[in-house]
Amino acid sequence: xxxxxxxxxxxxxxxxxxxxxxxxxxxxxxxxxxxxxxxxxxxxxxxxxxxxxxxxxxxxxxxxxxxxxxxxxxxxxxxxxxxxxxxxxxxxxxxxxxxxxxxxxxxxxxxxxxxxxxxxxxxxxxxxxxxxxxxxxxxxxxxxxxxxxxxxxxxxxxxxxxxxxxxxxxxxxxxxxxxxxxxxxxxxxxxxxxxxxxxxxxxxxxxxxxxxxxxxxxxxxxxxxxxxxxxxxxxxxxxxxxxxxxx
Amino acid sequence: xxxxxxxxxxxxxxxxxxxxxxxxxxxxxxxxxxxxxxxxxxxxxxxxxxxxxxxxxxxxxxxxxxxxxxxxxxxxxxxxxxxxxxxxxxxxxxxxxxxxxxxxxxxxxxxxxxxxxxxxxxxxxxxxxxxxxxxxxxxxxxxxxxxxxxxxxxxxxxxxxxxxxxxxxxxxxxxxxxxxxxxxxxxxxxxxxxxxxxxxxxxxxxxxxxxxxxxxxxxxxxxxxxxxxxxxxxxxxxxxx
Numbered sequence: 066x067x068x069x070x071x072x073x074x075x076x077x078x079x080x081x082x083x084x085x086x087x088x089x090x091x092x093x094x095x096x097x098x099x100x101x102x103x104x105x106x107x108x109x110x111x112x113x114x115x116x117x118x119x120x121x122x123x124x125x126x127x128x129x130x131x132x133x134x135x136x137x138x139x140x141x142x143x144x145x146x147x148x149x150x151x152x153x154x155x156x157x158x159x160x161x162x163x164x165x166x167x168x169x170x171x172x173x174x175x176x177x178x179x180x181x182x183x184x185x186x187x188x189x190x191x192x193x194x195x196x197x198x199x200x201x202x203x204x205x206x207x208x209x210x211x212x213x214x215x216x217x218x219x220x221x222x223x224x225x226x227x228x229x230x231x232x233x234x235x236x237x238x239x240x241x242x243x244x245x246x247x248x249x250x251x252x253x254x255x256x257x258x259x260x261x262x263x264x265x266x267x268x269x270x271x272x273x274x275x276x277x278x279x280x281x282x283x284x285x286x287x288x289x290x291x292x293x294x295x296x297x298x299x300x301x302x303x304x305x306x307x308x309x310x311x312x
Numbered sequence: 313x314x315x316x317x318x319x320x321x322x323x324x325x326x327x328x329x330x331x332x333x334x335x336x337x338x339x340x341x342x343x344x345x346x347x348x349x350x351x352x353x354x355x356x357x358x359x360x361x362x363x364x365x366x367x368x369x370x371x372x373x374x375x376x377x378x379x380x381x382x383x384x385x386x387x388x389x390x391x392x393x394x395x396x397x398x399x400x401x402x403x404x405x406x407x408x409x410x411x412x413x414x415x416x417x418x419x420x421x422x423x424x425x426x427x428x429x430x431x432x433x434x435x436x437x438x439x440x441x442x443x444x445x446x447x448x449x450x451x452x453x454x455x456x457x458x459x460x461x462x463x464x465x466x467x468x469x470x471x472x473x474x475x476x477x478x479x480x481x482x483x484x485x486x487x488x489x490x491x492x493x494x495x496x497x498x499x500x501x502x503x504x505x506x507x508x509x510x511x512x513x514x515x516x517x518x519x520x521x522x523x524x525x526x527x528x529x530x531x532x533x534x535x536x537x538x539x540x541x542x543x544x545x546x547x548x549x550x551x552x553x
Contacts, residue, residue, distance in 0.1 A: 203498050210481065219552035226477070227477075230499065238501055241505045
């Protein structure tokens with residue numbers, strides 16, 4: 066058990082493992098995502114109410130899903146950073162924070178594009194929209210703090226504390242926003258409820274969610290490898306590797 | 313400064329209980345705050361000025377102000393607490409007192425709790441006391457003003473406690489002010505929502521007990537958890553410098 070832990074903590078070991086995983090993650094992710102998207106965008110039945118405009122769900126839902134779970138993954142990594150001081154966990158947090166921010170933005174953007182034809186407006190101060198916006202702010206805060214502290218060790222721990230404080234707040238923010246919203250504006254609009262979706266729409270959606278997860282795994286590995294190379298640039302194995310690849 | 317430091321920290325001799333240490337830190341911070349009255353006054357002046365901007369910038373109509381007044385006061389209070397947070401640990405950090413606090417045998421989170429409470433007494437509490445005057449200026453009715461003051465009384469300590477985490481994290485960094493706001497504002501949103509929501513409910517004649525209870529729950533949560541996070545952040549920031 067402890068040996069595995071120590072191995073997991075070693076950037077060099079991870080680098081090798083990531084090299085082996087990445088092609089699998091990339092190609093299976095692309096395959097699932099594209100089959101989900103093509104099925105969803107071209108072959109899934111039209112919605113009786115929204116027509117074709119609902120098809121943005123196949124991009125919107127996966128990115129929104131992942132945007133939230135990336136933050137939870139970051140929080141788990143933050144615990145590891147604080148408790149076991151494993152460097153790799155911090156590498157993960159810093160590598161995926163911008164990815165999470167982009168996914169959150171993508172979810173908000175596709176939501177706005179979807180909102181225009183269905184709700185008649187780009188933006189409303191709805192509970193879900195607002196809490197996603199706050200999630201975006203939390204990602205920005207993590208990125209800003211990570212950029213502000215030069216020292217690697219204290220930056221790792223400070224960012225971990227911030228991520229954990231944020232994760233405690235996420236449910237509070239979510240419920241406060243939901244309550245605030247129902248106070249001021251009665252539920253006029255609701256997203257299409259998921260269970261009420263026919264199977265031909267649900268399966269491609271599931272495929273694209275899974276595909277995006279796998280692609281995220283690939284991208285996270287790639288970004289972590291880059292971060293490791295920068296951090297360990299003075300070590301021997303990195304120098305050897307770069308020389309071998311550069312020639 | 314030397315005398316002030318001693319007022320807070322006994323040098324040697326018999327062990328000091330955690331409660332006594334908290335009291336000493338609390339009184340010391342208050343004493344320093346009252347000796348530097350201008351620092352205490354600035355966030356208050358900022359509060360008044362921000363509130364003034366809204367009738368001038370948006371609309372002086374009574375109907376608008378009545379509706380938006382509580383929100384304006386809450387946002388202004390939130391911003392002035394945010395501005396005052398920089399003072400929470402900065403001076404102690406600069407003159408080394410903070411390192412002495414970290415080295416004390418008493419748990420650091422208790423000392424942070426005492427420091428943050430003192431900070432609230434000279435920043436949050438004056439805001440609460442000033443709120444009725446500004447409430448009259450934005451044409452809130454008596455009942456709304458009373459509820460508003462109550463929400464501010466419960467809400468501003470929450471702002472101070474959450475803010476302490478941000479202040480501790482950004483201690484000793486360049487451009488800490490903007491960074492602090494970036495980190496903390498998202499966490500302030502629930503407090504703001506419930507603060508203004510309570511006043512809105514009161515204005516509609518709805519019972520506000522439930523809201524106030526929830527804000528009380530925020531306060532308990534913030535007062536018990538935030539000092540731990542802030543203490544951890546302080547240790548990190550001190551090891552960084």
